[in-house]
Amino acid sequence: MGVNARPPRGFRDFPPDIMILRKELLSRLEKVFQAYGFDPIDTPAVEYWSTLAGKYGEEAESRLIWRFKDPWSGREYALRYDLTVPLARFIATHKGIGYPFKRYHIGPVWRHEEPQKGRYREFYQCDADIVGSPYPEADAEIVNLVVDAIRSLGFKDGFTVRLNDRRLLRGIFEEKLGLKNVLPVYRAIDKLDKIGLEGVKGELSRLGLDDNIVSEIVSIISLEGDPDSLLAEIEAAYASNENVASAVAHLGEMLNYILDKGRVRIDLSLVRGLDYYTGPIIEVVLDEPKIGSIAGGGRYDNLIGMFTGEQVPATGASIGIERIIDAGIELGIYRLDRKTVTRVQVIYLSRKYYEYAWRIAAELRRRGIPTRIDLGRVNERRQRKKASRLSIPVLIFVGEREVRSGSATVYAPDRDVRETVPIEELYNFIIKIL
Amino acid sequence: MGVNARPPRGFRDFPPDIMILRKELLSRLEKVFQAYGFDPIDTPAVEYWSTLAGKYGEEAESRLIWRFKDPWSGREYALRYDLTVPLARFIATHKGIGYPFKRYHIGPVWRHEEPQKGRYREFYQCDADIVGSPYPEADAEIVNLVVDAIRSLGFKDGFTVRLNDRRLLRGIFEEKLGLKNVLPVYRAIDKLDKIGLEGVKGELSRLGLDDNIVSEIVSIISLEGDPDSLLAEIEAAYASNENVASAVAHLGEMLNYILDKGRVRIDLSLVRGLDYYTGPIIEVVLDEPKIGSIAGGGRYDNLIGMFTGEQVPATGASIGIERIIDAGIELGIYRLDRKTVTRVQVIYLSRKYYEYAWRIAAELRRRGIPTRIDLGRVNERRQRKKASRLSIPVLIFVGEREVRSGSATVYAPDRDVRETVPIEELYNFIIKIL
Numbered sequence: 001m002g003v004n005a006r007p008p009r010g011f012r013d014f015p016p017d018i019m020i021l022r023k024e025l026l027s028r029l030e031k032v033f034q035a036y037g038f039d040p041i042d043t044p045a046v047e048y049w050s051t052l053a054g055k056y057g058e059e060a061e062s063r064l065i066w067r068f069k070d071p072w073s074g075r076e077y078a079l080r081y082d083l084t085v086p087l088a089r090f091i092a093t094h095k096g097i098g099y100p101f102k103r104y105h106i107g108p109v110w111r112h113e114e115p116q117k118g119r120y121r122e123f124y125q126c127d128a129d130i131v132g133s134p135y136p137e138a139d140a141e142i143v144n145l146v147v148d149a150i151r152s153l154g155f156k157d158g159f160t161v162r163l164n165d166r167r168l169l170r171g172i173f174e175e176k177l178g179l180k181n182v183l184p185v186y187r188a189i190d191k192l193d194k195i196g197l198e199g200v201k202g203e204l205s206r207l208g209l210d211d212n213i214v215s216e217i218v219s220i221i222s223l224e225g226d227p228d229s230l231l232a233e234i235e236a237a238y239a240s241n242e243n244v245a246s247a248v249a250h251l252g253e254m255l256n257y258i259l260d261k262g263r264v265r266i267d268l269s270l271v272r273g274l275d276y277y278t279g280p281i282i283e284v285v286l287d288e289p290k291i292g293s294i295a296g297g298g299r300y301d302n303l304i305g306m307f308t309g310e311q312v313p314a315t316g317a318s319i320g321i322e323r324i325i326d327a328g329i330e331l332g333i334y335r336l337d338r339k340t341v342t343r344v345q346v347i348y349l350s351r352k353y354y355e356y357a358w359r360i361a362a363e364l365r366r367r368g369i370p371t372r373i374d375l376g377r378v379n380e381r382r383q384r385k386k387a388s389r390l391s392i393p394v395l396i397f398v399g400e401r402e403v404r405s406g407s408a409t410v411y412a413p414d415r416d417v418r419e420t421v422p423i424e425e426l427y428n429f430i431i432k433i434l
Numbered sequence: 435m436g437v438n439a440r441p442p443r444g445f446r447d448f449p450p451d452i453m454i455l456r457k458e459l460l461s462r463l464e465k466v467f468q469a470y471g472f473d474p475i476d477t478p479a480v481e482y483w484s485t486l487a488g489k490y491g492e493e494a495e496s497r498l499i500w501r502f503k504d505p506w507s508g509r510e511y512a513l514r515y516d517l518t519v520p521l522a523r524f525i526a527t528h529k530g531i532g533y534p535f536k537r538y539h540i541g542p543v544w545r546h547e548e549p550q551k552g553r554y555r556e557f558y559q560c561d562a563d564i565v566g567s568p569y570p571e572a573d574a575e576i577v578n579l580v581v582d583a584i585r586s587l588g589f590k591d592g593f594t595v596r597l598n599d600r601r602l603l604r605g606i607f608e609e610k611l612g613l614k615n616v617l618p619v620y621r622a623i624d625k626l627d628k629i630g631l632e633g634v635k636g637e638l639s640r641l642g643l644d645d646n647i648v649s650e651i652v653s654i655i656s657l658e659g660d661p662d663s664l665l666a667e668i669e670a671a672y673a674s675n676e677n678v679a680s681a682v683a684h685l686g687e688m689l690n691y692i693l694d695k696g697r698v699r700i701d702l703s704l705v706r707g708l709d710y711y712t713g714p715i716i717e718v719v720l721d722e723p724k725i726g727s728i729a730g731g732g733r734y735d736n737l738i739g740m741f742t743g744e745q746v747p748a749t750g751a752s753i754g755i756e757r758i759i760d761a762g763i764e765l766g767i768y769r770l771d772r773k774t775v776t777r778v779q780v781i782y783l784s785r786k787y788y789e790y791a792w793r794i795a796a797e798l799r800r801r802g803i804p805t806r807i808d809l810g811r812v813n814e815r816r817q818r819k820k821a822s823r824l825s826i827p828v829l830i831f832v833g834e835r836e837v838r839s840g841s842a843t844v845y846a847p848d849r850d851v852r853e854t855v856p857i858e859e860l861y862n863f864i865i866k867i868l
Contacts, residue, residue: 005526005741007478008511013524016473016537023474035799037776037806039450040457044441044556045479045513045542046500066480068502072546077442079479090447092439098823100809103450108479112506122478133809137792141809144796256789259796307439342471355690358571362578362693365469372471375534375567375575389532 010113010121017336022124022325025153025334026106029126029319032149033104036141038128041103043086045110049076055085055303057183057275066110066121079110083127084276084303084316091131092307099132099312118291118326127297129316131304136250139280139299139315140257146284146295146317147260153324154333158287159294161263163227164270165251165280166298168234171243172220177213185209186271189221193292197222221269227255230266251280276300282317289330295319337391343434344371345387346408349380349399357398360408360426367427369434394430444547444555451770456558456759459587459768460540463560463753466583467538470575472562475537477520479544483510489519489737491617491709500544500555513544517561518710518750519737525565526741533566533746552725552760561731563750565738570684573714573733573749574691580718580729580751581694587758588767592721593728595697597661598704599685599714600732602668605677606654611647619643620705623655627726631656655703661689664700685714706730710737716751723764729753771825777868778805779821780842783814783833791832794842794860801861803868828864 007013014022030040049067056065066079080086083105091097106126113119128145130138143161150159169186173179188203195203197218204214223230231248238244255261272281279299286294297317304312328334344364348357361373372392374383387395394417397409402420409420412433421429441447448456464474483501490499500513514520517539525531540560547553562579564572577595584593603620607613622637629637631652638648657664665682672678689695706715713733720728731751738746762768778798782791795807806826808817821829828851831843836854843854846867855863 005523007523007527008480008482008509011478011480013478013527014474014476015528015531016475019474019476022476031802034775034804035802037774037799037804039774039776040448040453041450042448042453042456044445044447046442046445046544046556048442067505070546071501075442089439089441093441093447094449097449098820102806110480112504122480130809135809135811137788138809148800257792340471340473341468342473354571358691365471366582368465368469370468370471372536375564375569375572377569386532 008121010115010119012120012122016341017339020338020341021334021336022321025321025325025328026124026126028152029149029321030104030106032145032152033126033128035148036102036128036145038102038104038145041087041090041105042107043080043083043090043105045079045108046077047080047086047089049078051089052078052081052085055088055276055306056081057187057273059187059273060111064111064113066112081111082109083107083125083318084129084300087127087129087131087316088304088307088314091304091312095308100138101131102128103131104128118323120322123322126319126321127316129314131314132312133315134301134313136254136280137257139250140254142297142315142317143254143264143282144257144259146282146297146319147263149319150284150295150324154328155286155324159263160265160285160287162267162270162283162285162293163251163264163280164267164282165247166271166277167243167247167250167279168238168268169271171241171245171247172238173217175241175243176238177216179209179213183275185217187273189217189269189271190273192221192269223268224265227251227261227264227266234266247279254280272296272298276303278302279315286327289327291323291327293320294324294327340370340372340390340392342370342372342390342392344369344394344396344430345383345390345392346371346373346396346398347380347383347387348374349397351377353398353400353403356403357396360396360398360423364427364430369427369430394433396426396430442555444549446554446556450775451773454772454775455768455770456755459755459759459762460558460560462586463583463755464538464540466579466586467560467562469582470536470562470579472536472538472579475521475524475539476541477514477517477524477539479513479542480511481514481520481523483512485523486512486515486519489522489710489740490515491621491707493621494545494708498545498547500546515545516543517541517559517752518563518734521561521563521565521750522738522741522748525738525746529742534572535565536562537565538562552757554756557756560753560755561750562753563748565746565748567749568735568747570688570714571691573684574688576731576749576751577688577698577716578691578693580716580731580753581697583753584718584729584758588762589720589758593697594699594719594721596701596704596717596719596727597685597698597714598701598716599681600705600711601677601681601684601713602672602702603705605675605679605681606672607651609675609677610672611650613643613647617709619651621707623651623703623705624707626655626703657702658699661685661695661698661700665689668700681713688714706732710734712736713749720761723761725757725761727754728758728761774804774806774824774826776804776806776824776826778803778828778830778864779817779826780805780807780830780832781814781817781821782808783831785811787832787834787837790837791830794830794832794857797857798861798864803861803864828867830860830864 277298278301281298283293284295299315301313346357346361364371395411669682711732712735715732717727718729733749735747780791780795798805829845
């Protein structure tokens with residue numbers, strides 16, 4: 001008894017106060033996604049393992065994906081690890097969906113992480129992606145969407161969009177420095193926030209790179225600044241390289257369509273962990289608290305082709321709602337102060353008036369006002385106590401006087417209301433004070 | 435290539451047209467749940483296997499639960515099979531949550547079914563439950579909620595609430611007929627819709643029951659009718675039995691609080707498959723199409739105690755949204771006619787006007803109107819074609835004339851609108867015609 005009475009380690013329950021906040025935030029996000037003309041889709045929690053295999057990189061696939069075998073069929077399944085690979089699979093399943101295809105997807109994903117503060121084994125992702133456009137304006141639309149989304153969540157200021165391009169890194173690392181296999185280098189750089197510049201140097205040395213190469217990498221990834229001047233600087237130094245030139249041109253055009261350019265910094269240390277990015281990549285970080293990125297994404301022009309057999313360009317971003325909630329609570333932007341959706345509690349002074357009270361509750365409910373009535377046969381004092389514990393703003397009392405006169409007494413202390421109202425006028429009265 | 439380009443067997447993708455319909459229906463359901471003062475919660479997709487074990491009955495646990503072992507920890511997990519056992523576990527995890535606790539929970543569950551038409555391995559359940567009240571008014575609140583919920587989904591009429599009580603069956607079967615183990619009998623009766631009365635007889639005989647017991651069972655489960663007269667009939671015949679007497683009293687009181695009593699039929703053949711029910715049980719069936727129940731539930735006063743160690747009464751129901759969607763489409767109540775949430779497409783006559791068009795789109799989006807603009811660099815004809823393929827109702831054209839005069843031409847053929855409007859007035863103009 002009690003031994004199993006908890007969710008699995010790393011998994012969470014959401015009681016009403018947290019759930020009411022989460023639903024409110026997801027609904028604001030969804031409004032922004034829809035304002036940008038993105039449409040909702042959903043895909044299964046479960047995919048064939050072979051769908052996810054070979055897409056993310058070593059760490060995810062060796063350790064972080066929840067993978068299991070069906071004992072009946074022997075078939076290997078996995079819980080989805082993100083919403084991007086399922087989107088790529090979806091595009092192949094739904095040929096003829098029409099490009100550009102703009103979809104958003106809000107739902108849980110699962111990772112076999114070692115649980116720690118702010119890191120869970122099940123968490124929501126909120127993704128918006130554009131499939132079928134290779135153009136910078138699509139990348140810019142994603143940036144504008146992300147900035148508006150984060151604003152809509154209450155972060156008016158105090159955040160920065162970090163921007164880089166995988167082609168810049170490839171052009172400089174592969175071609176200028178002559179690095180053969182650049183993915184391990186990206187993975188080392190990706191740890192910068194966690195292990196610092198010295199740590200990254202160590203990792204790079206461990207990859208067998210010469211000291212002078214390591215210091216060149218370090219000086220390149222230290223480039224960071226306002227987009228126009230930094231792009232000019234990079235162009236001057238490396239534009240003979242084709243990858244660098246196309247990245248600079250793409251980023252320059254993209255910046256033209258970004259509405260809040262002042263919020264964007266080019267940052268060559270941004271690599272993002274996943275293997276599938278091919279072009280511009282972004283991350284959004286808060287000034288405070290220092291909790292890592294709260295949104296991220298980029299262009300992945302080759303991933304969908306792994307399913308469809310032909311190249312389909314795509315770009316998108318994921319809003320990290322879990323971190324945003326943690327940060328918002330820490331910053332006092334969000335409060336867990338709504339314990340119930342209920343706005344009205346109908347209270348009967350004695351059991352004689354229960355049916356009358358029931359009819360009042362039924363009528364308010366029919367008209368859409370969240371209403372409760374006691375189901376525990378407790379006395380008036382305990383009915384009031386329960387309503388007060390849940391901070392229900394409006395109480396409706398019915399007793400002898402109300403039943404006789406076909407009325408109800410409305411009490412809403414926060415609104416300075418205490419008034420006996422004829423039943424026929426009750427709904428309009430309540431609507432006015434809510 | 436292509437081999438993995440589908441969701442696993444029995445799992446579904448939801449493209450935008452289906453997803454827009456699903457979201458609309460779930461949002462209507464949610465409004466009704468909230469009107470009744472139920473609050474949202476969520477629990478993990480994954481539970482420890484030991485949490486689910488021993489709760490549902492043989493079939494679910496031997497065959498239908500997706501169960502897997504974590505290769506690292508050796509721990510056994512399972513995907514949740516319904517939302518009721520997770521609720522019971524939640525109550526034990528969140529001691530002190532306060533009774534009655536009224537929660538709704540909308541989310542996917544997983545069953546290892548053999549896929550067939552209308553039966554999936556992943557599907558949504560929409561549950562509302564009241565924890566902590568043993569009283570008939572709680573059961574009645576659930577019935578009223580379910581009836582309002584089904585109405586809100588567009589089924590104004592043409593459905594019936596079947597009502598029974600596990601204590602009626604136990605009283606009559608165990609005590610009057612002297613049956614020792616009544617669960618296999620319930621399971622046989624539960625197949626009535628699928629295998630017919632003769633099939634049930636066969637199943638009962640196979641359980642080793644005498645022919646005369648089998649015919650008595652059959653005549654008892656054939657009792658069906660309007661609540662008042664049937665309850666009187668049952669009372670007259672069996673009320674000396676304590677279980678029958680308390681069921682009759684409970685159902686009688688419950689019926690007092692049911693708002694649409696004319697929709698309720700007492701039906702002694704209703705047993706419901708799961709083991710955990712202890713009192714009133716309900717199912718809602720449509721007159722047409724014949725697709726089984728579209729909602730069901732009942733009282734389960736012992737389940738939560740399996741986690742908390744002390745009895746906690748509970749009652750609730752689950753709305754079968756998947757079947758409702760299938761039925762609604764079949765009946766023509768629902769149509770998959772919205773391919774996008776987008777209401778406005780901004781169309782530029784040539785690339786010169788793209789930035790002007792972009793600013794218009796940005797402004798409409800900022801103010802919350804779902805707006806698209808071409809991201810594929812196609813000509814005007816193809817922009818219009820794409821908008822028309824998605825049935826976007828309002829087109830905004832910008833060309834030389836509009837840029838010069840700071841205006842935009844709004845074209846909404848369905849609304850008989852074709853008008854050039856100054857930029858400053860555009861938002862209000864669009865809002866008016868949408």
